Amino acid sequence: MENILMGLTTALSPNNLLAAVLGTVLGIAFGAMPGLSATMGIAVLIPVSYGMDPAMGLILLAGVYVGASYGGSISAILVNTPGTPSAAATGWDGHPLALKGHATEALIESAVASFWGTFIGFIGLLTIAPSLASFSLKFSSQENVCLAIFGLTIIATLSSKNIVKGLIGGVIGLLFGCIGMDPQYGYARFTFGQMSLLTGFPTVPTIIGIYSISQLLSMIVDRDATVEVESSINMVNKYKVKLKDLCRYPFIYLWCSIVGMVVGIIPAAGGSISAFMGYSEARRLSKTPEKFGTGHREGIAGPESANNALIGGSLIPMMTLGIPGNAVSAVLMGALMLHGLTPGNDLFTVKAHITYPFIFGIVISALIMVILGLICAKQFAKVNNIPENYLTAGILVLTVLGSFACENSYASVYIMLFCGVIGYFLKRLHVDLSAVVLGYILGPLAERGLTRTIIRTGSVGAGLQSIVTRPICIVLLLASLISCAYPFVKKYLARKQAH
Amino acid sequence: MSLYKKEKFYLVFLLVFFTFFFLATKTVNEQARLYPYIVCSLGILLTIVQLGITVAKEKAGKELDAEAPMTKRQLYHLAVALGSSVVYVLLASWLGFFTTTFVYVVLFCYWHTPTQKKWMYPAVALGMDAVIYVGFKILLSIPLPSGLLI
Known part of the structure; x- marks a missing residue:
């Protein structure tokens, strides 16, 4: 309780409030632009947060996450081009509603549902995460190995379209994690005589490279079409917000948010799945399901609340066990590490003065988001008018600056560019980039755990034996098996159904 | 360049990439070698599997789910x-x-x-x-x- 009060009061301090406003505004702008995402927004702004007090910096990033999760719906509603993949489901009813002349109602519904979703996700994070984190204290090196294996098997789920390619991506990530000194003895690996590589590929530049530079290259090479918004902005009608608008569908908000949060807790399930599930749940709960797809407000409430509840859900495994379930939480994990925070129990005890304000930053950002969404969603849609050449140049300059600032060295910038090129070509090969990041983050954890287990038990055989006899390890290994088998079972069932 | 040719080109490049790191592992101290060897071997194995899948699909005349070659x-x-x-x-x-x-x-x-x-x-x-x-x-x-x- 003490931590909760402290978190709330710290998050409400003027500086942190300002950071939340700034983060939310930038997040909404990032989310509203098709092609840019929360992942890129956070990756680009990590360096900005670096210069701030840790709690303030993380609140800024929380604001970006919350804002971008909502921002995607603006372009989905107005121009039927989802700013983020997870906003696609919002467009199914949002755009038809806008075409009917009720764009403002659609935008209001999206902002309100996003707020309730974020709020319920926040409650989940606040209540579940500390107890799960204290449970993680029972983990020794054996459990860490199994945890890393479980995290790595998520790759199979992430890449269910092509598992082998996903696994190749994961192995590339593991290889990136091998560069530098080995975690146990400190011997140099793959440094090729470069002193700057001794500490390995730094987290933030690597992640910025994989996600942001690869996306920037796609934008430059493919010259993604800029969205024409002028005519769509004219669709925004005059509408006075009523009190009822703030909680029009309480059961849908609640249930779809719970669904979204649970999906978020399951690593790799992702925002799109939660939004689609939210849509189908809203339809199931609705008294008028036949209206779905024709411009029905409930069709916006469901996916938006589920999509935003995912924020709290996805942070639970990341903050407690160090397993980033989706791309955004992987980047956020990099940000936490940059601020000297390691996922686990310490985050909720020793570093509680940073963690709790960050958690409250999420709900405060949601509040700012709903206010901004109610007042000026139309203005945010205009960010699509920014010419692409200035946008790409600006983002590139920021990524270069960010990578440099993280380590104060140009080596980080070259590493970022290298990872960006690799990421770009892997994307063209349809390899899921989240698999690369998962491998890169979890690889060292797996290696460290494995080496320590072998040293403690005396031999490889004894080490393996100690792993398979521990109850938590067995549960984690079973979960890994299920995670691996899931895409195959899913494919088999789909084929069976088709027959 | 056809879709299949491009896919195979990328995969061969990946094979060379993993093989290079596999060979480079020899220069690493013996105590820190095991893990990179496992990782590189996995990479080589998976790339060969994917190459096999691609060739098999090509022979069967199946459509490839891939990006168009770069102009x-x-x-x-x-x-x-x-x-x-x-x-x-x-x-x-x-x-x-x-x-x-x-x-x-x-x-x-x-x-x-x-x-x-x-x-x-x-x-x-x-x-x-x-x-x-x-x-x-x-x-x-x-x-x-x-x-x-x-």
């Missing part, structure tokens, strides 16, 4: 984007961040879309420099790259 124009865009980024970083370390950023933003934006009003390019570049200077250097005190100029 010459796209390759040119990629080369310019990458080349200019590397030159930008090199010059930033020599000349200084702000000067280089100004020049880079003007040239890059003009190359990307030469149809805008000419005064816009330096104006935007100058604005970007100003925002970064105030935001990063003054307000956040983040260390910025420096060089001969500013």
Whole structure:
């Protein structure tokens, strides 16, 4: 309780409030632009947060996450081009509603549902995460190995379209994690005589490279079409917000948010799945399901609340066990590490003065988001008018600056560019980039755990034996098996159904 | 280049990539070798499996779920984007961040879309420099790259 009060009061301090406003505004702008995402927004702004007090910096990033999760719906509603993949489901009813002349109602519904979703996700994070984190204290090196294996098997789920390619991506990530000194003895690996590589590929530049530079290259090479918004902005009608608008569908908000949060807790399930599930749940709960797809407000409430509840859900495994379930939480994990925070129990005890304000930053950002969404969603849609050449140049300059600032060295910038090129070509090969990041983050954890287990038990055989006899390890290994088998079972069932 | 050829080209490149690191593992101290060997072997194995799948699909005449091969124009865009980024970083370390950023933003934006009003390019570049200077250097005190100029 003490931590909760402290978190709330710290998050409400003027500086942190300002950071939340700034983060939310930038997040909404990032989310509203098709092609840019929360992942890129956070990756680009990590360096900005670096210069701030840790709690303030993380609140800024929380604001970006919350804002971008909502921002995607603006372009989905107005121009039927989802700013983020997870906003696609919002467009199914949002755009038809806008075409009917009720764009403002659609935008209001999206902002309100996003707020309730974020709020319920926040409650989940606040209540579940500390107890799960204290449970993680029972983990020794054996459990860490199994945890890393479980995290790595998520790759199979992430890449269910092509598992082998996903696994190749994961192995590339593991290889990136091998560069530098080995975690146990400190011997140099793959440094090729470069002193700057001794500490390995730094987290933030690597992640910025994989996600942001690869996306920037796609934008430059493919010259993604800029969205024409002028005519769509004219669709925004005059509408006075009523009190009822703030909680029009309480059961849908609640249930779809719970669904979204649970999906978020399951690593790799992702925002799109939660939004689609939210849509189908809203339809199931609705008294008028036949209206779905024709411009029905409930069709916006469901996916938006589920999509935003995912924020709290996805942070639970990341903050407690160090397993980033989706791309955004992987980047956020990099940000936490940059601020000297390691996922686990310490985050909720020793570093509680940073963690709790960050958690409250999420709900405060949601509040700012709903206010901004109610007042000026139309203005945010205009960010699509920014010419692409200035946008790409600006983002590139920021990524270069960010990578440099993280380590104060140009080596980080070259590493970022290298990872960006690799990421770009892997994307063209349809390899899921989240698999690369998962491998890169979890690889060292797996290696460290494995080496320590072998040293403690005396031999490889004894080490393996100690792993398979521990109850938590067995549960984690079973979960890994299920995670691996899931895409195959899913494919088999789909084929069976088709027959 | 057909879709299959392109896919195989990428996969062979990956095979070379993993094999290179597998061979490079020999130079690592014996105590730290085991894990990279496992990782590289996995990489080689998986790439061979994927290569096999691709060849089998080609023989069966199945459609490949892949991106269209890059056109010459796209390759040119990629080369310019990458080349200019590397030159930008090199010059930033020599000349200084702000000067280089100004020049880079003007040239890059003009190359990307030469149809805008000419005064816009330096104006935007100058604005970007100003925002970064105030935001990063003054307000956040983040260390910025420096060089001969500013």
